[in-house]
Amino acid sequence: MKNRMIDNIKLGGFVIGGMIFLIFSLYMIGSNRNLFGSTFTIKTYFHNINGLMVGNNVRYSGIDVGTVKKIEIVNDSTVSVTMLIENDVRKFIKQNAITSVGTDGLMGNKLVNINSVPEAADPVEEGMVLKSLRPVETDEMLRTLNTTNENIAGITDDLQKITQRIKNSKGIWGLLQDTSIARNMEAFASNLNLASKKVVLASDELAILVHRVNQGNGVAGALLTDTTLTRKIKSAVAHIEDASAKTAQISRDISEVMKQMKKGQGAAGAIFTDSTTDRNLRQSITNIEQGTAKFNENMEALKHHFLFRGYFKDQEKQAEKDKAQKGKTEPQPKKP
Amino acid sequence: MKESVIEIRNLCKSFGNNHVLKNFEMDLYRGENLAVLGKSGSGKSVLIKCIIGLFEFDAGSIILLGKDIQKFNNEQWDHMRRRVGFLFQSNALYDSMTVRENLEFPMRRHEIKKKKSNEMEGLIRETLANVGLEHTIDMMPAELSGGMRKRIALARTLVLQPEIILYDEPTTGLDPVTAREISNLILEVQRKYNSSSVIISHDMNCINITSNRVVMLIDGKCYANGTYSELNSSQDPKVRDFFD
Amino acid sequence: MKDVFNINKTLEEVGGISRFAARFFREGFKPRYEFGELIRQCFWVGYKSLSLVGITAFIMGLVLTIQSRPTLIEFGAESMLPNMVGISLVREISPVITALICAGKIGSGMGAELGSMRVTEQIDAMEVSGTNPFKYLIVTRILATTLMLPVLVNLSNAISLYGGYLGVNIRGSISWALYWSQVFNALSYSDLVPAIVKTVFFGFAIGLVGCYKGYYSNKGTEGVGRSANSAVVVASLLVFIVDLIAVQITDLLGLT
Numbered sequence: 087m088k089n090r091m092i093d094n095i096k097l098g099g100f101v102i103g104g105m106i107f108l109i110f111s112l113y114m115i116g117s118n119r120n121l122f123g124s125t126f127t128i129k130t131y132f133h134n135i136n137g138l139m140v141g142n143n144v145r146y147s148g149i150d151v152g153t154v155k156k157i158e159i160v161n162d163s164t165v166s167v168t169m170l171i172e173n174d175v176r177k178f179i180k181q182n183a184i185t186s187v188g189t190d191g192l193m194g195n196k197l198v199n200i201n202s203v204p205e206a207a208d209p210v211e212e213g214m215v216l217k218s219l220r221p222v223e224t225d226e227m228l229r230t231l232n233t234t235n236e237n238i239a240g241i242t243d244d245l246q247k248i249t250q251r252i253k254n255s256k257g258i259w260g261l262l263q264d265t266s267i268a269r270n271m272e273a274f275a276s277n278l279n280l281a282s283k284k285v286v287l288a289s290d291e292l293a294i295l296v297h298r299v300n301q302g303n304g305v306a307g308a309l310l311t312d313t314t315l316t317r318k319i320k321s322a323v324a325h326i327e328d329a330s331a332k333t334a335q336i337s338r339d340i341s342e343v344m345k346q347m348k349k350g351q352g353a354a355g356a357i358f359t360d361s362t363t364d365r366n367l368r369q370s371i372t373n374i375e376q377g378t379a380k381f382n383e384n385m386e387a388l389k390h391h392f393l394f395r396g397y398f399k400d401q402e403k404q405a406e407k408d409k410a411q412k413g414k415t416e417p418q419p420k421k422p
Numbered sequence: 423m424k425e426s427v428i429e430i431r432n433l434c435k436s437f438g439n440n441h442v443l444k445n446f447e448m449d450l451y452r453g454e455n456l457a458v459l460g461k462s463g464s465g466k467s468v469l470i471k472c473i474i475g476l477f478e479f480d481a482g483s484i485i486l487l488g489k490d491i492q493k494f495n496n497e498q499w500d501h502m503r504r505r506v507g508f509l510f511q512s513n514a515l516y517d518s519m520t521v522r523e524n525l526e527f528p529m530r531r532h533e534i535k536k537k538k539s540n541e542m543e544g545l546i547r548e549t550l551a552n553v554g555l556e557h558t559i560d561m562m563p564a565e566l567s568g569g570m571r572k573r574i575a576l577a578r579t580l581v582l583q584p585e586i587i588l589y590d591e592p593t594t595g596l597d598p599v600t601a602r603e604i605s606n607l608i609l610e611v612q613r614k615y616n617s618s619s620v621i622i623s624h625d626m627n628c629i630n631i632t633s634n635r636v637v638m639l640i641d642g643k644c645y646a647n648g649t650y651s652e653l654n655s656s657q658d659p660k661v662r663d664f665f666d
Numbered sequence: 667m668k669d670v671f672n673i674n675k676t677l678e679e680v681g682g683i684s685r686f687a688a689r690f691f692r693e694g695f696k697p698r699y700e701f702g703e704l705i706r707q708c709f710w711v712g713y714k715s716l717s718l719v720g721i722t723a724f725i726m727g728l729v730l731t732i733q734s735r736p737t738l739i740e741f742g743a744e745s746m747l748p749n750m751v752g753i754s755l756v757r758e759i760s761p762v763i764t765a766l767i768c769a770g771k772i773g774s775g776m777g778a779e780l781g782s783m784r785v786t787e788q789i790d791a792m793e794v795s796g797t798n799p800f801k802y803l804i805v806t807r808i809l810a811t812t813l814m815l816p817v818l819v820n821l822s823n824a825i826s827l828y829g830g831y832l833g834v835n836i837r838g839s840i841s842w843a844l845y846w847s848q849v850f851n852a853l854s855y856s857d858l859v860p861a862i863v864k865t866v867f868f869g870f871a872i873g874l875v876g877c878y879k880g881y882y883s884n885k886g887t888e889g890v891g892r893s894a895n896s897a898v899v900v901a902s903l904l905v906f907i908v909d910l911i912a913v914q915i916t917d918l919l920g921l922t
Contacts, residue, residue, distance in 0.1 A: 090706075093706070093709045093713075094705060094709070096709065096713050097705060097708055097709040097712060097713050100712050100713045100716060100817065100821075101708070101712065101814075101817055103817075103821060104816070104817030104818065104820040104821050105817065105820070107820045107821060107823065107824045108816075108820045108862065111756075111820075111823070111850070111853070111858055112855070112858065114846075114850040114853075115850055115853050115854060115855055115857075115858060116855070125843065125847065139743070141745055141746055141749060141848065141851075142745050143745050150839055150840065150841065150844070152844065153745070153844060153847075153848060170847065172841060172843060172844065190744075195742050195743065195744050195745050196742075197745075471790075474794055475793075476790050476793060476794070496798065499796075500796040503793075503794055503795065503796045504796055507794075508791070508794040510787045510790065510791055511787070512786045512787050513786075514786055514787040514788045514790065514791035515788070516783075516788055516791075516792075517786075517788075518779075527792075527795055527797070528795040528796065528797075530797070578795075
């Protein structure tokens with residue numbers, strides 16, 4: 087009898103357990119509400135969501151804190167994204183946090199990143215709208231790269247004209263008598279050298295990349311079968327090559343100038359009294375410096391872009407490997 | 423003087439082309455132990471299963487305690503089976519239940535159910551004591567020996583205090599000593615419960631001990647009828663086959 | 667093997683089961699309900715199957731999740747993993763796996779138990795004791811499986827979804843709250859309700875076949891073994907047939 091009763095109690099527990107889960111499921115489906123640890127929603131507007139889908143993760147400082155709940159087109163240039171965020175992290179997300187659409191890994195899902203900004207602000211509230219960042223696009227980046235290259239080309243053109251004028255003008259040699267200017271000139275020349283080297287390096291890299299893309303190997307290659315994209319990259323490379331050729335020409339000219347400067351010291355003094363030329367020269371130096379800096383920046387951006395990351399990583403790995411091999415081979419001759 | 427509790431007239435039963443019972447006739451009188459003797463497969467078991475309603479018969483009539491069972495509905499059968507007990511050849515103890523639950527089982531359907539649980543407990547203990555196995559009340563049938571199981575099965579039949587008990591080969595599968603014990607128990611039951619019994623068997627010792635009268639079932643008919651000693655002295659070769 | 671291709675035997679079997687089902691409805695709804703025995707059977711069918719069903723469900727949930735991940739990653743939809751696992755578990759896998767496990771455990775158990783009761787005349791003994799064995803043994807068992815299978819499937823849903831949660835967390839990372847909210851966001855009533863309703867029929871089919879095979883078991887040990895065996899085979903087959911019919915009906919009703 088007692089056993090029977092215990093059995094009945096177990097059966098009762100079993101049936102009630104099953105029923106509770108059924109009712110719970112029905113309730114959950116019906117209300118679509120989250121009973122486990124409450125959540126809250128925040129909103130953000132994007133210009134372009136790059137294929138973000140409902141259900142994608144939302145990350146705050148790299149931690150999964152929620153999902154995309156709803157995506158709606160508000161008007162021709164705005165898409166609203168509603169996100170479901172766990173309540174626990176509410177106190178960390180500030181009202182001035184910036185959202186952006188990102189990618190998980192090289193080929194992973196789209197996701198929304200929420201990044202904090204150094205300035206202090208109150209935590210977000212339910213239904214609040216956060217500011218958003220335009221997602222970085224390959225297309226846009228290549229466009230900027232193109233413009234930069236055009237700028238460099240223009241600058242080098244100018245520089246060529248200037249050096250031509252320096253070469254042709256006798257008065258400019260006066261300037262070269264001033265040692266500080268000469269030192270500046272030297273620094274400029276070395277900068278120019280460095281810059282041109284960098285340009286050459288960059289164009290080499292790009293050329294390899296384009297080659298690879300054309301061959302269609304590697305992940306980046308597979309992605310870049312889009313012909314417009316390749317055409318753009320090609321034109322960018324062409325620009326770079328053009329620019330570097332010109333830079334080389336300039337440095338040749340300059341070295342010639344320097345040579346002549348060494349030969350005839352006295353004659354040079356008169357030329358460099360021309361202050362406008364001096365100013366122009368200085369201006370062109372800063373221009374060219376800015377140009378190379380921008381170009382570097384672009385290359386850096388390119389490196390970080392997901393399409394090319396794999397390629398650059400490979401390069402880095404290769405470099406490290408080379409280094410390691412060198413490290414291995416170097417100590418050997420010391421032994422005997 | 424003799425009140426008939428079972429009257430069987432012209433009973434016919436066949437399975438396909440196998441005519442097991444052909445115009446079988448038999449009477450059981452109140453208070454007597456009637457043994458039905460026959461070879462294996464001669465239709466003895468079919469006969470008592472027809473009496474208790476487990477088989478439907480093809481023709482003839484069975485009058486059980488004054489009622490014709492052919493027209494019985496379920497309710498009438500329930501009522502009748504309270505008064506007629508059946509001891510199965512294989513005991514048919516419910517092996518998922520304890521001895522106590524086995525004995526309670528027949529009572530759950532009948533008027534006795536209305537009794538209080540302590541009265542039921544008393545009845546169960548008394549019945550178990552009558553078969554000499556009171557200590558097994560909380561055991562499972564699987565823990566018992568063959569002879570004990572037979573006694574428990576008998577106790578389960580007796581617990582309803584039936585007027586008629588049908589024994590289906592009560593000593594089959596038991597050793598001679600246990601078989602004799604069971605046979606003596608059947609006699610004891612007859613005395614204690616004042617019941618009438620039909621005992622199906624081909625065990626001559628059992629029939630010798632228990633029966634007041636013997637019916638021989640041969641070729642689907644009541645071939646011979648008499649006391650054990652009467653039949654023992656018969657010269658009929660078919661009857662002699664059993665006694666030699 | 668011969669039996670499978672024997673048309674007459676198959677038809678006879680179908681006819682026998684149909685008649686048995688008709689008898690269940692005829693006798694099951696007339697009074698003298700065996701509540702005590704029904705509860706006991708529910709205990710055996712439901713509670714005693716829980717551990718087996720639970721383990722199976724847990725593994726199913728875990729494995730399905732692990733198996734689905736690479737494909738979803740290929741489509742760039744890794745974060746849809748809970749949704750997909752939730753839908754496939756609740757709609758199909760959990761009910762069918764639970765039903766098959768129960769067909770194996772309960773079907774064979776009933777086939778063997780009733781078969782041996784038949785062989786050892788226990789069923790006759792019940793009849794003689796004034797208890798209708800069909801009501802006491804068959805109706806209670808069929809009702810028990812019919813009532814308990816939906817409960818089991820519900821618990822199996824819960825356990826397999828928990829397995830799925832662990833599966834997602836093996837390689838990815840998802841919070842407890844987010845997982846459940848994703849699962850339930852993906853589900854709708856038209857996923858859950860037909861799935862639960864069909865388990866009622868699964869349960870009925872398992873109980874019916876198990877009881878039929880046991881109740882009409884042949885004499886002898888071989889008969890018991892055969893009835894247990896064919897109870898499992900026919901019950902499993904019937905589960906799939908019922909599943910096929912159920913999916914067609916839900917499709918017709920537009921509940922997809």
